[in-house]
Amino acid sequence: MKVGRRSFLSFIIGGAAGTALSPLPWKLTDDLSIWTQMWPWTPVPKDGAVSYAGSTCTLCPAGCGINVRMVDRRAVKIEGMEGHPINDGGICILGLSGLQLLYGPTRVKSPMKRAGNRGSGRWVSISWEEALEEVAGKLTEIRAQGRPEALAVFSGKRRGTVPALLSRFMTAFGSPNFVTAASTQDSYELALHRMQGVQAAAGLDLANTDFLLSFGSGILDGWGSPVRMFKAHSALKDGGGKLVQIEPRLSNTAAKADQWISIQPGTEAALAFGLAHVIILEKRYRTQFVSEYGGEFEEFRQMVMADYTPDKVAKITGIDPKTIVTLAREFSRSSAPLAVCGKGGGDTPGSMNEFFAVHALNALVGGINRPGGIWAVPEPGDFGWPDPEMDETAARGMQQDRLDGAGAPPYVATAALPNRFFEAVAGGKGYPLDALFVVESNPCFTEPDPETVKAAFSKIPFVVSFSSFMDETAQNADLILPNHVYLERYEDVPNPAGFNRPFVGLVQPVVDPQFNTRNVGDAVIALAQGVGDPVASAFGWDGYEACLEEAYPDQWDSLTSEGYWMAEDFDPAPWPEAFETASGKFEFVPEGLQRGYVPAEIAGEKGGFPLVLTPYDTMRISSGYVGNPPFMTKTVPAEVLKGKELLVELNPQTADQLGFSEGGRAVLTTPTGAANVRVHLYDGIMPGLVAMARGLGHTAYDKYLADKGTNVNRLIGPTADPVSGLNAAWGIRAKLTRA
Amino acid sequence: MSTVDEHEKDMPSEDSGGKGPPPPDPEQKNKATAYVIFFFFVGLIASLIVGWIIFPQLLYSQKEQPIDFNHALHNELVGDCASCHYFREDGTFSGVPDLWSCIDCHMDVQGEDPEEEKFVTEYVWEDREVPWLIYSKQPDCVFFSHAAHVLSGGMDCVTCHGHIGESEHSKVYQENRITGYSRDIWGRNISGFKRNSWDRMKMDDCADCHEEARDSATKDEPRAPVGRVIDNIIRVAFPGTYADNRGGSVQTQRGACFKCHK
Structure with missing residues (x-):
């Protein structure tokens, strides 16, 4: 049988006809079209029961209430809690991106021990038992040598049960070196302490303010409690109130303000005194307050009359004298004016002279403890824990001086001096440290001049990080005992930044711990047990949860049902009872106030460094312990970060003088360091200044954040304020040269 | 295969006249x-x-379910489908029950069935969800609401899912190697014909009911179809006369495909 061409074609035609008459082509077409909807990279959300779990955000000091949308046991979205006293349904971009911190790749998944050299990034995973045993062994060794003061703790927070447990641990162990990070709140507390004689946080009664005078505070740039500030700003505008922003840069706040007054940075105190001058001269102050409760008012009056005439202040600040007079009149004419200070996001302390001056301005208009003014909100109590028993070793250790010099002259009223702590350790001052715990903070990135911090680390043989993330500090540690992230743990958030009532927010776990992590509170209790008596006897709790519940016996019901506790009927102390100074009055001239104009100093000589570098904060960059989640970095505009290069803002006039054009590459040099940057020409920045975003330039974290931009802290060293000892650097002298 | 010779033989020659090759x-x-x-x-x-x-x-x-489930037995004990396949408080449908729904009864082994023992020891005690293979799983690109069909439309489960509630064993799950979905979506019959309403779950099967419902709704309407044309003219000429998007999708504000498709 010969198969011819015709037969073959016939076979093919028959096959085609048969295929067409079979379901094969039609079914295959259908299946292929469905297959194209099934690409593995197409995300398909899992189905499940939807619920909401309430908690409190801990990513900044704001204390916002959050509602986490859950699908089965998985958190899928974070929303602001409706009706919450602080944020009432609002949420910021960082809070919204929190899930990327929970599920993201930068988590430390189990206790880790360093395997290579410090910072080499080589780690081995160990069990919690091994890790706790190792730390407890080290601590026992330190105590056996009779040098308990050789242990130090650096904590990102000062309030709440976790810092309280750490502090208690240190006391029972015998070390005074419990160091906490500082912010604008610390400067405010010291101002209240010196001028009103109280230990209290500064609360702002924003709901009743009708004139907000901001000395560089980023009301819409993340200052204090950002969502609360945003809402307060909207309410202020809706109610016909006014916001005046005083700062040398056209920030978002300045752009949205009713009036933006550009000022020579660092001269804010002079302006406040200048406004006081006009108010006193024109007798626009609250006479009853000043005559009955104004301590040393005459001295204050003489000082501002002599040294702060509008003309003199104009020369210092660069603001037109007429503007000063008008502003003073408008401020004092308002029914509830409020002046605030603390630059940018309020994450750094500032010059006490400025805080004193601004607080005096509030006092002049009678805003202390009054509606729309600034309230002294009592610090939360000591949780009613009995004092820990101290053995001889502990008692001897506690008598040692703190390495940071806080609480001792000249900085008697300051709780902790983080900048001086790292300087002292790095410089080998005082006694050497054998061990350091770093809790909920990332000093190797956030502290000014992180190189000093790293130098201090190199002097400490044993560094333990409790970080949830592989951040710069964890990278430089010897052991990591990872904390749960906030969505997995219990914690309390007392006295949120700037809130004007006693308040505690409760952080509650909304998801099961994703990895082999533990709450720091539990780790500290376990360590105390590991060290043995008498330290162990001061930690009788079964675990952190039990300790937390016991710390808030009267508030616990409200905390668990509402998610927060608030003293609803709190009224600040009325004037006759408000001042606990020696005179019983408001001290217009507190101890440490500098008379005559003394500019807030910054490092560097004008000759070698003709420009001034000043950092700025934005809602789109998280500059604290927690680095930017990827969602946030996506929102950073190309005028701030282009690819991996950071752009600094420069006035076109200055750029012209220096020969820079838009996008030009430059080397930014300061007395502290140098960095490669690009130049962005911006009319909104005062000539002679270089503005740089804070919070970029991480070397740790994931590919979405690491090696993007430059860390401005690396270029600005700390300047100790003469009164508080805290860092008061608002900038540094700098120069820009072509790269 | 054919050769040149054969070709020549087959081809009638036009110019050969009478001298060509002999007739085939x-x-x-x-x-x-x-x-x-x-x-x-x-x-x-x-x-x-x-x-x-x-x-x-x-x-x-061909895939076996991780546990051979006896619907008939459970149905007898609990009474109806909704005991396990229930609507959540927010109106969403729970679908295949999770472990949580089962452990009320199955915290320990109850009977002598080895499948039950396997379920209790390997899943309940291990706190591990059973990776059930879902015969009726549809692509994610389709909006489908059980509530709209069952609660509002009053349909029963059998109309779409057949008599699965009476089965004593889990049938073999036939997974389409190209799409990953169960054969039950296209239907057992490869040609796509069906005898029962639950034999197939493709878009046309949705349309069976939906077109019928649409047609019967407009059939008796005196204004159709001329009325609809006039309606459309008014809609274009005077936007806002009618409420927007009558019958359109709530989510996308569109009609046609986007009523059901994302």
């Missing part, structure tokens, strides 16, 4: 035609066999 042998010609017809049918039948029998067998893989 009629017997040979008949034989060639028979071959052609024969091969046509060989091709036809082979492809029909491939298309109707071999292809369906190749297309689907």
Whole structure:
């Protein structure tokens, strides 16, 4: 049988006809079209029961209430809690991106021990038992040598049960070196302490303010409690109130303000005194307050009359004298004016002279403890824990001086001096440290001049990080005992930044711990047990949860049902009872106030460094312990970060003088360091200044954040304020040269 | 295969006049035609066999459920489908029950069935969800609300899911190797014909009811279809006269495809 061409074609035609008459082509077409909807990279959300779990955000000091949308046991979205006293349904971009911190790749998944050299990034995973045993062994060794003061703790927070447990641990162990990070709140507390004689946080009664005078505070740039500030700003505008922003840069706040007054940075105190001058001269102050409760008012009056005439202040600040007079009149004419200070996001302390001056301005208009003014909100109590028993070793250790010099002259009223702590350790001052715990903070990135911090680390043989993330500090540690992230743990958030009532927010776990992590509170209790008596006897709790519940016996019901506790009927102390100074009055001239104009100093000589570098904060960059989640970095505009290069803002006039054009590459040099940057020409920045975003330039974290931009802290060293000892650097002298 | 000679033999020559090759042998010609017809049918039948029998067998893989589940037994004990396949408080449908729904009764082994023992020891005690294979799973690109059909529309489960509630064993899950979905979506019948409403779950099967409902709704409407044309003219000429998007999708504010498709 010969198969011819015709037969073959016939076979093919028959096959085609048969295929067409079979379901094969039609079914295959259908299946292929469905297959194209099934690409593995197409995300398909899992189905499940939807619920909401309430908690409190801990990513900044704001204390916002959050509602986490859950699908089965998985958190899928974070929303602001409706009706919450602080944020009432609002949420910021960082809070919204929190899930990327929970599920993201930068988590430390189990206790880790360093395997290579410090910072080499080589780690081995160990069990919690091994890790706790190792730390407890080290601590026992330190105590056996009779040098308990050789242990130090650096904590990102000062309030709440976790810092309280750490502090208690240190006391029972015998070390005074419990160091906490500082912010604008610390400067405010010291101002209240010196001028009103109280230990209290500064609360702002924003709901009743009708004139907000901001000395560089980023009301819409993340200052204090950002969502609360945003809402307060909207309410202020809706109610016909006014916001005046005083700062040398056209920030978002300045752009949205009713009036933006550009000022020579660092001269804010002079302006406040200048406004006081006009108010006193024109007798626009609250006479009853000043005559009955104004301590040393005459001295204050003489000082501002002599040294702060509008003309003199104009020369210092660069603001037109007429503007000063008008502003003073408008401020004092308002029914509830409020002046605030603390630059940018309020994450750094500032010059006490400025805080004193601004607080005096509030006092002049009678805003202390009054509606729309600034309230002294009592610090939360000591949780009613009995004092820990101290053995001889502990008692001897506690008598040692703190390495940071806080609480001792000249900085008697300051709780902790983080900048001086790292300087002292790095410089080998005082006694050497054998061990350091770093809790909920990332000093190797956030502290000014992180190189000093790293130098201090190199002097400490044993560094333990409790970080949830592989951040710069964890990278430089010897052991990591990872904390749960906030969505997995219990914690309390007392006295949120700037809130004007006693308040505690409760952080509650909304998801099961994703990895082999533990709450720091539990780790500290376990360590105390590991060290043995008498330290162990001061930690009788079964675990952190039990300790937390016991710390808030009267508030616990409200905390668990509402998610927060608030003293609803709190009224600040009325004037006759408000001042606990020696005179019983408001001290217009507190101890440490500098008379005559003394500019807030910054490092560097004008000759070698003709420009001034000043950092700025934005809602789109998280500059604290927690680095930017990827969602946030996506929102950073190309005028701030282009690819991996950071752009600094420069006035076109200055750029012209220096020969820079838009996008030009430059080397930014300061007395502290140098960095490669690009130049962005911006009319909104005062000539002679270089503005740089804070919070970029991480070397740790994931590919979405690491090696993007430059860390401005690396270029600005700390300047100790003469009164508080805290860092008061608002900038540094700098120069820009072509790269 | 054919050769040049054969070609020449087959080709009638036009210019050969009377001197061309001899006329083809009629017997040979008949034989060639028979071959052609024969091969046509060989091709036809082979492809029909491939298309109707071999292809369906190749297309689907056979998978057993992790646990052989007895619907009939459970149905007897709990009474109705909704005891396990219930609507959540927010109106969403729970679908296949999770472990949480089962452990009320199955914290410990109850009977002597090895499948139950396997379920309790391997899943309940291990706190591990059973990776059930879902016969009726649809692609994620479709909006489907059980509440709209069951609670509002009053449909029963059988209309779409058949008599699965009476089964004593879990049937074999046939997974489409290309799409990853169950064979139950296209239907057992490879040609796509169905006898019962639950035999298939493709878009056309949705349309069976939906078109019927639409047609019967407009059938008696006196204004249709002329009225609809006038409606459309008014809608274009005077936007806002009618409420927007009557009958459109709530989510997308569109009609047609986007009523159901994301």
